[in-house]
Amino acid sequence: MAINQHLYTILGVPPDASPEEIKRAYRLGAQRFHPDANPHPGAAIQFREIASAYETLSNSARRAEYDRQRRSIADRRPYFTVHVTPSRRVVTLLDEPQVLYLLTEVAPGRPETKPREVVVNLTLIIDRSTSMKGARLDQVKAAAHHIIDNLNEADIISIVSFSDRAEVVVKATPVGRSERLTLKALVSTMQANGGTEIFKGLDQGFREIKKYLNKQHVNHMVLLTDGQTYGDEEACFALAEKSTQLGVAISGLGIGQDWNDVFLDKLTSRTGGTSTYIDSPKVVRKFLEEHVRNLSQAYAERVQFSVAPDADVILESAFKITPSPMPLPLDVQPIPIGALEYNRPVSVLLQFQLPRLTRDGARPMARLDVTGDIMAADLEDYKAINDVAIEVAANPPAESPPPSILNALGKLTLYRMQEKAQEAIARGDVAEATQKLNNLATRLLAGGQEELAAAARTEAMRVSQTHALSDEGSKMLKYGTRALLLPPPEEPAQQG
Amino acid sequence: MIICPHCQAENIEGTIFCEQCGKSLLAESGASAVSTQRLDKPTDDLGAKATWGTARFDEHATIVMHIHEAPYPIELKPAQETILGRVDSASGARPHIDLTPHGALQKGVSRIHAAIRRGDDTLTLVDLGSVNGTYLNGQRLVPNQPRVLRDGDEVRLGSLISHIYFK
Numbered sequence: 001m002a003i004n005q006h007l008y009t010i011l012g013v014p015p016d017a018s019p020e021e022i023k024r025a026y027r028l029g030a031q032r033f034h035p036d037a038n039p040h041p042g043a044a045i046q047f048r049e050i051a052s053a054y055e056t057l058s059n060s061a062r063r064a065e066y067d068r069q070r071r072s073i074a075d076r077r078p079y080f081t082v083h084v085t086p087s088r089r090v091v092t093l094l095d096e097p098q099v100l101y102l103l104t105e106v107a108p109g110r111p112e113t114k115p116r117e118v119v120v121n122l123t124l125i126i127d128r129s130t131s132m133k134g135a136r137l138d139q140v141k142a143a144a145h146h147i148i149d150n151l152n153e154a155d156i157i158s159i160v161s162f163s164d165r166a167e168v169v170v171k172a173t174p175v176g177r178s179e180r181l182t183l184k185a186l187v188s189t190m191q192a193n194g195g196t197e198i199f200k201g202l203d204q205g206f207r208e209i210k211k212y213l214n215k216q217h218v219n220h221m222v223l224l225t226d227g228q229t230y231g232d233e234e235a236c237f238a239l240a241e242k243s244t245q246l247g248v249a250i251s252g253l254g255i256g257q258d259w260n261d262v263f264l265d266k267l268t269s270r271t272g273g274t275s276t277y278i279d280s281p282k283v284v285r286k287f288l289e290e291h292v293r294n295l296s297q298a299y300a301e302r303v304q305f306s307v308a309p310d311a312d313v314i315l316e317s318a319f320k321i322t323p324s325p326m327p328l329p330l331d332v333q334p335i336p337i338g339a340l341e342y343n344r345p346v347s348v349l350l351q352f353q354l355p356r357l358t359r360d361g362a363r364p365m366a367r368l369d370v371t372g373d374i375m376a377a378d379l380e381d382y383k384a385i386n387d388v389a390i391e392v393a394a395n396p397p398a399e400s401p402p403p404s405i406l407n408a409l410g411k412l413t414l415y416r417m418q419e420k421a422q423e424a425i426a427r428g429d430v431a432e433a434t435q436k437l438n439n440l441a442t443r444l445l446a447g448g449q450e451e452l453a454a455a456a457r458t459e460a461m462r463v464s465q466t467h468a469l470s471d472e473g474s475k476m477l478k479y480g481t482r483a484l485l486l487p488p489p490e491e492p493a494q495q496g
Numbered sequence: 497m498i499i500c501p502h503c504q505a506e507n508i509e510g511t512i513f514c515e516q517c518g519k520s521l522l523a524e525s526g527a528s529a530v531s532t533q534r535l536d537k538p539t540d541d542l543g544a545k546a547t548w549g550t551a552r553f554d555e556h557a558t559i560v561m562h563i564h565e566a567p568y569p570i571e572l573k574p575a576q577e578t579i580l581g582r583v584d585s586a587s588g589a590r591p592h593i594d595l596t597p598h599g600a601l602q603k604g605v606s607r608i609h610a611a612i613r614r615g616d617d618t619l620t621l622v623d624l625g626s627v628n629g630t631y632l633n634g635q636r637l638v639p640n641q642p643r644v645l646r647d648g649d650e651v652r653l654g655s656l657i658s659h660i661y662f663k
Binding site (some may be wrong): 013014087088091092094097099100101112353354396405406409410414415416417434435437439440442443445446447448450454457488 | 579
């Protein structure tokens with residue numbers, strides 16, 4: 001078992017700190033994050049870590065032993081880093097609340113580490129309800145065939161299908177230990193029939209993936225569905241929580257217009273997975289293929305992000321910008337964010353509300369803590385901490401926000417506008433929803449997004465007449481504005 | 497508190513994009529895109545008489561837009577939605593009718609200013625949240641609220657005056 005390399009970082013003291021400094025750092029940490037002083041769930045996590053670090057470092061014998069072990073680690077370069085860009089370096093001393101954004105980027109610290117093929121333990125959970133009949137199920141089968149052909153010998157695959165009951169189509173097995181043709185034949189036997197009970201599928205899939213569960217693997221379930229599940233949502237969320245604890249992420253692919261995007265977002269975002277909207281069955285294969293390929297590119301897996309704002313600061317929202325844009329849950333701490341890939345940093349935009357400020361000078365505002373399993377080094381629970389402090393001044397110099405924040409926030413604003421329109425409809429505020437959609441259409445048009453702008457305009461008109469969005473328009477706007485956050489596709493690599 | 501210069505919504509200090517209309521709350525720098533200048537003089541007194549031409553606009557009809565002091569009128573068959581504004585390569589804004597040749601920038605026309613929309617046998621004019629406003633026969637339109645256009649109406653975008661005739 002590797003030692004926890006981070007005790008000094010957790011306390012925020014240098015390795016040569018005196019016992020008094022260590023004691024002072026502990027007291028300061030307790031003041032900021034003790035559950036009695038700070039109710040935020042992220043704070044409780046930090047307090048536990050600080051208390052446990054203090055337990056070792058405040059005992060001279062245990063500290064000496066820890067230092068000895070720590071010195072034996074030859075290469076102390078970080079495995080990943082957490083870089084934070086605030087929307088303003090210096091905030092105004094102001095007798096009213098103010099907003100501050102932090103763009104947080106987690107990047108591999110040793111990208112030169114030779115990428116190695118990570119073993120993927122993959123479970124496909126396929127909806128075979130009546131509505132999947134025809135092109136949808138055919139395309140899903142073709143996609144599954146393709147995945148079976150392209151997995152490595154060491155990778156593990158299992159396939160479960162479900163309607164109002166679940167069956168194991170392919171039992172969890174390393175691909176190299178069975179005949180690929182046989183696996184594909186099993187996939188071909190699937191027939192569409194019956195209702196949609198997602199929990200039954202998830203539960204069966206979870207049983208299969210657990211057979212080969214391993215921290216050195218990427219353990220991932222992909223749910224493909226085109227319908228709504230009724231009454232078992234809570235059971236699904238409970239399973240998602242269990243699955244996260246075991247290090248299994250769940251991603252969702254919604255096909256067509258009728259599936260429940262709110263449900264799938266909530267389910268997957270709790271596990272570090274992603275949810276994707278596919279309007280045509282023809283692109284199922286492309287998406288699934290890319291998704292599985294990205295899984296094997298993991299530099300770190302089971303990356304978790306914990307945000308502990310200081311007691312008087314409020315975390316208002318968290319949104320993952322890259323690699324796959326999606327809102328992150330605020331009620332779950334730590335927040336699972338999936339894998340960190342070799343060549344794509346994970347970036348998250350956090351929105352905080354600062355309290356009335358009464359004193360100038362530097363002050364802490366939040367501690368960000370990222371942990372993950374480093375795949376290339378077989379290292380579990382590696383940690384990087386960034387304790388964010390801000391400077392408060394009565395007359396701060398004029399500065400414009402960094403372009404990276406402007407760019408991300410400008411696009412995120414569009415996503416938020418459709419979200420607010422949906423919220424307004426849920427409240428029954430038709431006028432507000434129509435206004436928001438019209439504003440969104442104007443902003444989209446100004447940004448050159450003609451197709452999405454037209455969709456927003458159409459939906460605005462529909463809302464004013466029918467008091468509801470169409471399923472199609474609502475998904476198009478939600479996933480369309482989300483996709484604006486993706487970096488533009490890279491130029492194909494030059495040959496030779 | 498920051499008051500949005502575009503829609504007057506109140507935003508909490510430090511906000512960068514208006515919560516209501518989505519536009520930037522930063523003072524426009526003009527470094528990349530040419531931003532629409534707020535006109536100094538209030539333009540309400542440019543006086544226009546209400547007309548009462550026909551509102552009927554059948555499917556084969558076309559619009560003739562006479563821009564004040566322009567050498568020639570613009571004639572068009574309106575699509576479902578026709579956007580009036582000015583092209584700005586930096587922001588990617590692409591209105592259907594580009595008023596740049598008619599001094600749009602000096603006259604305070606926004607990049608995406610207003611739209612003419614087709615209804616059943618009628619046309620409506622709607623302001624798309626422009627900086628200097630859209631006026632129909634001298635009356636300023638509430639953004640995003642369409643008003644019926646009639647033959648002979650005066651349409652003013654900022655201080656760019658035009659008359660719309662049906663043909």
